[in-house]
Amino acid sequence: MDENPASQWMSAARRTPQEAKFFWTGGPVEVAPDTWFASLGSGATAFATRDGLVLVDTGTRLFAGEMAERIRARTDLPVHTAIYTHGHIDHAFGLGAFLAEGQAAPHVVAEERMAERFARYERSPRHNAAVNSRQFGGRDLDPTFQSEELRFGFPAYEPTRYYQHSLELDIGGTAFELHSCRGETDDHTWVYCPERRVLCPGDLIIWGVPNAGNPQKAQRYPWDWAKGLRAMAEKDAASLCPGHGGPVVNDPGLVRRILLDTAAFLEEVVDRTLAVLEDGSPPHVDVVRRVELPESEAPWLQPVYDEAEFIVRNVIRYYGGWWSGRPSELKPAPRTEVATELAALSGGAPALLARAVDLAPHNMRLACHLADYALEAAPDDPAIAEGVSALYTDRGSHESSLMATNLYRSAAAAALTRRPSA
Incomplete structure (x- = not known):
């Protein structure tokens, strides 16, 4: 892993033209009069009004400072209101960096289920650190993801107002529509400013296949997500400021196509x-x-x-439900027992690994099953660990999604720690 998540993110941004759209870093881009979008790790949109700035999303504690500097190059207005599109750490935890010196505490608006999300984070901080270490760093419990900058729990600026279903705000003479939509999360909000024709969908649009599958995270809702995208398409948006990636500026046809294409894909x-x-x-x-x-x-x-x-x-x-449908997996034996028995039947863990290596060039999925059993049957054998690690390193290098790439990188690193699974 690179020395910190920022350098990890930037190195990932240099892979392919398609990935560069998702990892886009830049701004501020003026997406409408007195309205700017910037992105580093995730996007933030600033609307200047007579009463001050309205921010839609605020980035992470780690990246918000640089995004705020970019926005502050265009305006020195205090933040009047922040709207969190959802409670993920890369959208709701960076508000402090945007505040003007000495300003009054801003209003913070969010969908009502966000409080429950933050409470879940408070109860499972090490779990959240582990899953995000694997997802973004490719290893378990990397110290970076346990740091105060990336600590999970309640943000420094919690919502001061929660809403249900929808909410209309008038801030400094500028109207904002807020609509709830279960999608990547159950606490998601999309925001539309009709006067400036700017749509802020949060992570409902990310310049990639929607993050509706994420193997380690809570339930996602692609059917409701699609409905929300179709509702957005009915608006007259000319500019789109996504949760990740670059903005679409003054192109209503493209905005509508992105929304409808993504809805159809999910459906x-x-x-x-x-x-x-x-x-x-x-x-x-x-x-x-x-x-x-x-x-x-x-x-x-x-x-x-x-x-x-x-x-x-x-x-x-x-x-x-949670049961796979396989009878043996309703109340399964410990994996180490199954692995040990299969290794015995196969001539030992080295034989399982050798077969996995032979299979890998033409059936990597099957090869990895055998590799797992070899490692679980002989967790203290360094030769087995090194062979399994090499297999998962190879598999990760051929994946296209960050999710799969880093989970296989994590498996490669974990193999070398030789920790048997239950």
Whole structure:
């Protein structure tokens, strides 16, 4: 891993033209009169009004300072109101950096379920640090993700006003529409400023396959997400300021196409998954295998962060519960016992690993199953650990989504610690 998440993010931004759209860093871009968008790790939009600035999202504690400097190059107005599109650390934790010296505490507006999210973070800080270390750094419990800058819990500036369903605000003579929409989170808000025709969808648009599958995170809602995108498309937005990636400026046709294309993509994943579930409710892994995944050439629907296969699994989780459907997995034996028995039948853990290496060039998915069993049967064998680590390093290098790439990198690093799983 690079020395910090910022350098990790920037190195990722240099991979491919498609990924560069998601990892776009820049601004401030004037997306409408007296309205600026900047992004570093995530996006923030500033609307100048007679009463002060209205901010939609505020970045992380780590990156907000630089984004605030960029915005402050255009305006020195105090922050009157901040709107959090959702409670993730890269959107709701950086407000302090934007505040003018000596200004009054700003109003902070959010969807009502955000308080529950922050309470969950307070109860599971080490878990959140671990899953984000794997997702963004490719290893477990990297010290960077346990630092105060990336601590999970309640932000320094908590919401002062919660709303349900929708809310209209008039701030300094400028109107803002807030609409709730379950999507990546259950506390999501999208914001529209009709006078300036600026749409801020938060992470409902990220210049990539929607983050509706994320293997480590809480339930996502692609069916409601699609409805929200279609509602946004009915607005007359000319500019779009996404949760991640660069803005679309003064191009209403492109804004509408991005929204509708993304809605259709999510609907296809949901409909195709449900069709397979309805066909006898097969075991979950068989559902995933049978769903024909939609593909798109559009730059806003490339699997640079999440991917369609993971979205299928989130649909299954919502409709199908936690059991995989395999009888042996209802009350399974410890994995180490299964691995030890399979290794004995195969001639030992080295034989399992050797077979995994042989399979890898033409069936990497199957090879990784055997590699896992080899490691779990012989967790203290350094040769097995090194072989498994090399296999997962190779697999991660061929993945397109950040999610899969870094989880396989994490598996490669974890293999070298030789920790058997239960």
